[in-house]
Amino acid sequence: MSISFYNTLTRKTEEFIPMNEGEVRMYSCGPTVYDYFHIGNARSFVMSDIVRRYFEFRGYRVTYVMNITDIDDKIIKRANEQGVPSSEIAETYTEAFLHDSARFGIRPADVFPRATETMDEIIAHIQGLIEKGAAYNVNGDVFFRVSAFKEYGKLSRKNIEELEVGARIEADTRKENPVDFALWKSAKPGEPSWDSPWGKGRPGWHMECSVMSQKFLGETFDIHAGGNDLIFPHHENEIAQSEALTEKTFARYWMHFGFLNIDNEKMSKSLGNFFTAREIVEKFPAEVIRFYYLQTHYRSPLNFTHEGLDAAKTGLQKLQGLYDALREASGGTGPFDVKHFEQRFITAMDDDFNTPAGFGVLFEMVREANSILHGSGGMEEGSREALIDFLRRSCIGLFGILREESGGGATGELVGGLMDLLIGIRADARKEKQYALSDRIRDGLKELGVVLEDSRDGTKWKLSNE
RNA sequence: GGCGACGUACCCAAGUGGCUAAGGGGACGCUCUGCAAAAGCGUUAUUCAUCGGUUCGAAUCCGAUCGUCGCCUCCA
Numbered sequence: 001m002s003i004s005f006y007n008t009l010t011r012k013t014e015e016f017i018p019m020n021e022g023e024v025r026m027y028s029c030g031p032t033v034y035d036y037f038h039i040g041n042a043r044s045f046v047m048s049d050i051v052r053r054y055f056e057f058r059g060y061r062v063t064y065v066m067n068i069t070d071i072d073d074k075i076i077k078r079a080n081e082q083g084v085p086s087s088e089i090a091e092t093y094t095e096a097f098l099h100d101s102a103r104f105g106i107r108p109a110d111v112f113p114r115a116t117e118t119m120d121e122i123i124a125h126i127q128g129l130i131e132k133g134a135a136y137n138v139n140g141d142v143f144f145r146v147s148a149f150k151e152y153g154k155l156s157r158k159n160i161e162e163l164e165v166g167a168r169i170e171a172d173t174r175k176e177n178p179v180d181f182a183l184w185k186s187a188k189p190g191e192p193s194w195d196s197p198w199g200k201g202r203p204g205w206h207m208e209c210s211v212m213s214q215k216f217l218g219e220t221f222d223i224h225a226g227g228n229d230l231i232f233p234h235h236e237n238e239i240a241q242s243e244a245l246t247e248k249t250f251a252r253y254w255m256h257f258g259f260l261n262i263d264n265e266k267m268s269k270s271l272g273n274f275f276t277a278r279e280i281v282e283k284f285p286a287e288v289i290r291f292y293y294l295q296t297h298y299r300s301p302l303n304f305t306h307e308g309l310d311a312a313k314t315g316l317q318k319l320q321g322l323y324d325a326l327r328e329a330s331g332g333t334g335p336f337d338v339k340h341f342e343q344r345f346i347t348a349m350d351d352d353f354n355t356p357a358g359f360g361v362l363f364e365m366v367r368e369a370n371s372i373l374h375g376s377g378g379m380e381e382g383s384r385e386a387l388i389d390f391l392r393r394s395c396i397g398l399f400g401i402l403r404e405e406s407g408g409g410a411t412g413e414l415v416g417g418l419m420d421l422l423i424g425i426r427a428d429a430r431k432e433k434q435y436a437l438s439d440r441i442r443d444g445l446k447e448l449g450v451v452l453e454d455s456r457d458g459t460k461w462k463l464s465n466e
Numbered sequence: 467g468g469c470g471a472c473g474u475a476c477c478c479a480a481g482u483g484g485c486u487a488a489g490g491g492g493a494c495g496c497u498c499u500g501c502a503a504a505a506g507c508g509u510u511a512u513u514c515a516u517c518g519g520u521u522c523g524a525a526u527c528c529g530a531u532c533g534u535c536g537c538c539u540c541c542a
Contacts, residue, residue: 029542041542158468229542292478315490321504357488363488
């Protein structure tokens with residue numbers, strides 16, 4: 001049994017065979033830090049993180065690198081608008097990126113290389129391309145000579161001739177060919193710049209990713225991931241400028257994440273349907289948003305709706321409910337075959353990280369487990385522990401969608417004490433059949449956002465907004 | 467114009483040649499409960515945008531049509 005997934009390079013689902021057995025070297029395109037990232041970015045970051053975690057779940061050792069583009073036209077533009085140094089913009093939003101990622105439950109990469117800290121390697125790479133005849137300097141701007149790389153277009157399936165006649169390429173008379181792209185941009189007055197053999201300037205956008213990935217993962221590595229829109233030109237250009245120099249395969253497998261739309265339209269500031277990750281995570285727990293993302297396959301477009309999030313929230317409560325109940329339960333007699341479900345779960349996930357199919361298995365498991373757990377015999381101790389262990393590994397370690405502390409556990413001693421008192425009073429009232437009083441307590445608490453659930457073992461409470 | 471993706475129930479969404487078309491949400495009925503909630507059980511697609519074709523067999527392959535969307539040098 002092995003993991004297979006769709007490789008954009010071959011347009012086929014392929015069995016994953018790592019360069020080094022048991023090891024995955026993976027690079028994911030990170031943010032350009034000129035603004036808060038939005039819920040579409042968040043989807044890509046979450047899915048990329050899930051891919052990394054699934055490899056770990058399956059026993060691989062993963063080296064995961066995500067770049068931070070901290071010098072770029074957009075950063076300079078934002079800096080000029082606000083009248084501050086571009087380094088300040090970059091710092092502010094790098095910090096915001098790390099903070100918001102953490103709130104989304106996205107695990108930090110092993111390395112977060114930054115473009116400004118990789119300048120020597122970038123310059124050396126460009127120098128190498130010039131020496132090979134694959135790049136040329138025009139008064140301090142260095143361009144990649146696309147005609148020097150015969151395989152240009154192999155990722156995006158475009159051919160150079162068609163690109164040349166494309167109307168959207170701006171004529172730049174300095175270029176030998178309109179499809180050539182910038183590796184090094186000469187500094188305009190007032191722009192941040194670094195010294196280079198071609199004068200002061202800064203790297204082109206595509207350049208940094210090639211260099212940063214190879215710096216930490218080697219000239220050839222296993223997986224390169226990013227949003228769908230990066231296939232062309234970004235990833236195409238990365239391949240060209242990398243392979244033209246090394247004459248080796250750059251990334252062996254390419255993964256691309258589907259876009260997130262809102263009301264079936266692309267999210268954009270001009271349409272007014274733009275949401276940052278930090279504003280949405282104020283309204284919904286990160287676990288709910290993650291679960292919502294995971295219910296759609298990573299390559300499919302995801303239409304983001306408020307109703308969808310509500311539905312995800314309800315669905316997730318079912319999973320959390322089982323997890324909570326399992327931990328509170330005591331030994332019983334009913335056996336439960338966790339292994340069977342875990343096997344089916346792995347089969348689903350091994351097939352192109354099919355998280356929706358994985359949840360299909362998980363929810364079938366939830367139903368059967370609840371049925372045994374709440375049944376007359378309860379669940380046998382070994383099965384219960386095995387199931388808790390599987391839920392921990394799958395829904396916490398892998399997906400990050402369940403909480404260890406749910407319900408009122410995290411609200412503090414005073415609230416806990418008050419709740420015990422109220423529940424005690426209500427229990428006495430119920431014993432005396434004073435249902436008007438007991439319902440008054442339950443209804444009143446409900447209005448305050450506290451839900452009571454009576455069971456054979458007593459009354460449990462939880463907060464309704466979780 | 468070029469390249470590509472998609473259309474499965476009321477909503478979301480797996481399935482891509484062969485057992486009864488997963489799963490979640492919603493709705494309705496039932497069990498449990500003092501009543502609820504939670505949980506369970508049952509019902510909710512003889513049919514997969516439409517029309518043809520290939521095949522013993524098609525949601526799945528091929529063709530056409532309709533519709534939606536993405537990329538084609540800012541983009542996750």
